[in-house]
Amino acid sequence: MTYAPSPAPANGPLALVDLPTRPKVRSAADAFVRGRRFASRALAPVLILVVWQLSSATGWVDPLVLPSPTDILAAYGELTADGELYDALQASLARSLTGLALGGFTGLLLGLFAGLWRVGEELFDAPLQMLRTVPFIAMIPLFIIWFGIGENAKIALIYAATIFPVYLNTYAGVRGVDSKLIEAGRVFDLGPTRIALRVILPTALPSILVGFRYSAGVALLALVAAEQINARSGIGYILINANVNQRTDVIVAGIILYAVLGIVIDIVMRVIERIALPWRGKLVLA
């Protein structure tokens, strides 16, 4: 079929259609919609808890395999009563934060060095990229030989694991700074040091903080692995003890503790980002 231009329109009214206007939404209705959405989101978790509780209560699932939610709550009560929970949290947090601080600092220094100086990149970017591919959990036997089975081995493992995310993101962040900005710095008489301090570092900070957030997650993972080595304190100690005593409720309680720790660390990192990056606006932090 070929396109045939339509003949000149006849005089007369055009056929117009009504465009819909935006429906008026009352705030009350809005609140109702939000409430309904929240309810539908909460439905699945609540349902799982209920089924879980019922299946334990009716004896359908052996509590040794999976204790009921109320049993787990009771286990928390037990752990809190004798102060064990508090001690364990303190020990585990101290380990992961020490390892994270040392590893993060090392990663930051290496990343800045490799990012800012070509010499740094030439010297250790390739070796670090190679080391990065080694799963840190595979290093545990070696670390035990090097550092024994005490506290040092645990912190060393977390340290080794947390270097890389900070290194990679710092390096990428520094290298990712728009060269036009650096040029502007040169035009306005900034020397290399002040370009690094006034232009590159502030601009690369979001990326560096992302590295720290990744590292915080990795620190938790390394903590769990490290606490499998002869733990005498910490959440890992609770888990090992519970394992020996066949206390599945305490084991699940300990696992959930690790999860909560992960969430808390993530929230803390987000708060730090929000404070350190006021210029980014809220969108990216959502």
Add this chain to the structure above:
Amino acid sequence: MSSLSLARLPDPAPPEGPSRAPRRFDDEPLAVRLQGVRRTFGARAVINGVDLEVRRGEFVSLLGRSGTGKTTLLRILAGLDQADGGEARVPQARSVVFQEPRLVPAKRVWRNVTLGHRRGRETRRIAEAALEEVGLGGHADAWPRTLSGGEAQRVALARALAKEPSLLLLDEPFAALDALTRIRMHDLVEQLCRRHRPAVVLVTHDVDEAILLSDRVLVLADGGIRFDAQVELARPRGQTEPGFAALRARLLAELGVAGPADPHHA
């Protein structure tokens, strides 16, 4: 000793009523002195023996088709690029306004304005004074992200002014702005240049902009300055003046866009 081929344009019709006569700069000190400046990329000499003198207070526009080395020449003047030959003398205090604002996103506006300044008690005051001049007095504490394109470019202009430059280099600073903002920026730049009297070199594609703002217009072609004319129009200039149209036609011809066949080009 200038080897420029100076083209003198017919004087425009005498203006009706009182208006400012075109300015002369012969008595002003030299701000830019280029002699035989060359810049090659590989085998291609983008700039091949440019001589140029610009004096204090003089506003010079650099026109030319894409790839004629306008920006390269400006970057040499800025010290961002080095010439491969010849001699280039410029003042120490130089500022550049680029096509993009190039503000550090992590720094508040006033910190951006005083990017190159030593930090001290005076810094904030300098920034506020410069921002006041570009009409952004209330934006000192804003983040660059929150500015419109025109505002960001005015901050870039404030940053350039805060350095009190003897040579102000403008690399198509209005190209990315909308038409209305551009008109206001033209007025602002003209007014600020009159007040601070730096030597100005503007790189632009916009012939009208060049005529509106400049004391002198240069056309760059084939690695050299092909055309150099005083703009003998009274200020403030209007595009409806006959002299304006004549100069525009001539410049467009030099740029190979329209007008009579070019005798220089075979």
